[in-house]
Amino acid sequence: MKLHNEISYLSGFGNEHETEALPGALPVGQFNPQRCAYGLYAEQFSSTAFTAPRHCNRRSWLYRIRPSVAMNDFEPLGLLNQNTDKTSIKNEKNLGAIKSAPLNDSYCPPNNMRWDPIPIPTQPTDFIDGLTTIAANGNVKTKAGIAIHIYTANKSMENRYFYNADGELLIVPELGDICAYTEFGLLYVEPGDILVIPRGIKFKIMLINEQARGYICENYGQSFTLPERGPVGANGYANDRDFEYPKAYFEDIDEPCELITKFFGQLYRAKLNHSPLDVVAWVGTSAPYKYQLSRFNVINSVSFDHPDPSIFTVLTSPSFAEGTANVDFVIFPPRWQVSEHTFRPPWYHRNTMSEFMGLIKGQYEAKPNGFLPGGMSLHNCMSPHGPEAEVFEQAVNGKLIPEQHQDTLAFMFESHWVIEPTEFALHTPLRQTNYMECWANLKKYFNGQP
Numbered sequence: 001m002k003l004h005n006e007i008s009y010l011s012g013f014g015n016e017h018e019t020e021a022l023p024g025a026l027p028v029g030q031f032n033p034q035r036c037a038y039g040l041y042a043e044q045f046s047s048t049a050f051t052a053p054r055h056c057n058r059r060s061w062l063y064r065i066r067p068s069v070a071m072n073d074f075e076p077l078g079l080l081n082q083n084t085d086k087t088s089i090k091n092e093k094n095l096g097a098i099k100s101a102p103l104n105d106s107y108c109p110p111n112n113m114r115w116d117p118i119p120i121p122t123q124p125t126d127f128i129d130g131l132t133t134i135a136a137n138g139n140v141k142t143k144a145g146i147a148i149h150i151y152t153a154n155k156s157m158e159n160r161y162f163y164n165a166d167g168e169l170l171i172v173p174e175l176g177d178i179c180a181y182t183e184f185g186l187l188y189v190e191p192g193d194i195l196v197i198p199r200g201i202k203f204k205i206m207l208i209n210e211q212a213r214g215y216i217c218e219n220y221g222q223s224f225t226l227p228e229r230g231p232v233g234a235n236g237y238a239n240d241r242d243f244e245y246p247k248a249y250f251e252d253i254d255e256p257c258e259l260i261t262k263f264f265g266q267l268y269r270a271k272l273n274h275s276p277l278d279v280v281a282w283v284g285t286s287a288p289y290k291y292q293l294s295r296f297n298v299i300n301s302v303s304f305d306h307p308d309p310s311i312f313t314v315l316t317s318p319s320f321a322e323g324t325a326n327v328d329f330v331i332f333p334p335r336w337q338v339s340e341h342t343f344r345p346p347w348y349h350r351n352t353m354s355e356f357m358g359l360i361k362g363q364y365e366a367k368p369n370g371f372l373p374g375g376m377s378l379h380n381c382m383s384p385h386g387p388e389a390e391v392f393e394q395a396v397n398g399k400l401i402p403e404q405h406q407d408t409l410a411f412m413f414e415s416h417w418v419i420e421p422t423e424f425a426l427h428t429p430l431r432q433t434n435y436m437e438c439w440a441n442l443k444k445y446f447n448g449q450p
């Protein structure tokens with residue numbers, strides 16, 4: 001297994017990167033020579049329509065030992081979206097727990113919801129076995145919306161590879177380092193980093209520590225991209241240069257293995273007689289990438305009032321409505337708070353967009369109690385929310401000296417469509433059915449006097 005300091009990267013968001021694990025493996029001046037070097041096969045990988053405009057066109061050329069089609073047919077791996085056990089957290093191999101939108105068991109009350117972290121299974125469980133879907137929206141069949149999953153694992157994927165035809169995967173580790181072995185090369189990520197694997201890319205997840213857990217936003221819609229900066233100018237927020245892409249790395253293993261895919265909402269399995277991670281060189285604009293969230297250049301108010309959290313957007317997947325995200329990935333990183341004569345925490349609000357939050361470390365400023373690392377909360381379209389009562393008291397009474405939010409990292413998946421909890425999420429004992437109590441002590445101060 002490769003270690004952190006043995007892996008180096010190419011940098012620059014969406015650049016046309018090129019990399020070869022053997023010298024001369026990449027053709028020069030063309031993509032598709034009559035015969036490729038080393039007897040490799042050329043294969044194009046298209047993440048956008050051939051005709052997508054240049055600024056958002058994403059495709060890569062892979063030079064591999066065998067083309068991807070050198071495999072057997074897929075066979076179904078159990079039907080998804082059937083009702084599963086409502087209350088148990090399964091320790092067994094758990095493939096039925098991954099779901100796709102539209103959820104056919106959906107009951108979606110407008111209540112604010114919060115959950116404790118999902119425990120790591122005690123049975124041997126790899127990244128794929130340990131996926132549990134918490135919520136979803138849109139429709140996997142029309143390439144709109146998202147699903148939100150939690151992964152919990154205690155072992156690496158051995159002789160087992162996966163690709164998701166249904167969407168891009170934004171992986172947000174919360175516990176344990178992982179190394180993604182992908183067709184394009186290796187990416188090592190730890191809590192505080194994110195990993196994005198475009199739709200269709202084959203990979204396996206290897207564990208570095210004994211346990212791993214994290215959040216996944218499965219993006220059925222348009223690929224994540226960097227948000228515009230507007231008047232902020234040419235620098236700031238997430239800077240393009242900090243996005244890291246893998247260098248070509250291949251497995252030349254002629255042994256039986258299994259390729260699992262999720263396609264049109266269902267899981268399938270196919271047998272292969274060789275590793276599908278056999279890409280010796282690649283060039284192009286579509287590839288998996290990682291980003292250290294500590295590189296995010298936070299821009300915020302230095303005068304008064306709390307700006308909209310869109311200032312913390314790391315990546316956005318646009319919908320077809322201008323300025324309205326299929327999903328935004330927003331973080332609440334460590335930062336200074338210096339604003340004056342103002343209510344500093346997030347305001348009380350109701351939002352047409354739906355908000356799912358997770359916590360990577362520390363405490364979230366609006367909810368220091370009960371929102372745990374690995375936990376989750378859901379504030380859906382128009383459901384009122386804001387700081388818990390204690391935070392309100394402190395904010396209106398505290399002295400507004402400069403303060404630092406330290407050792408904290410929360411995030412939000414914010415989506416245009418109502419985020420529907422799965423039946424598991426609604427009924428699991430991990431759900432904090434007393435969540436509304438955190439606002440119960442909001443007192444009436446009004447007495448008719450200004």
Ligand SMILES: O=C(O)Cc1cc(O)ccc1O
Pocket residue numbers: 306307308309345346347349355366379385386412
């Ligand atoms: O609801 C939340 O905690 C997320 C959030 C944070 C913020 O600073 C402003 C708006 C918002 O929805």
Ligand SMILES: [Fe+2]
Pocket residue numbers: 349351355379385
């Ligand atoms: Fe909110």
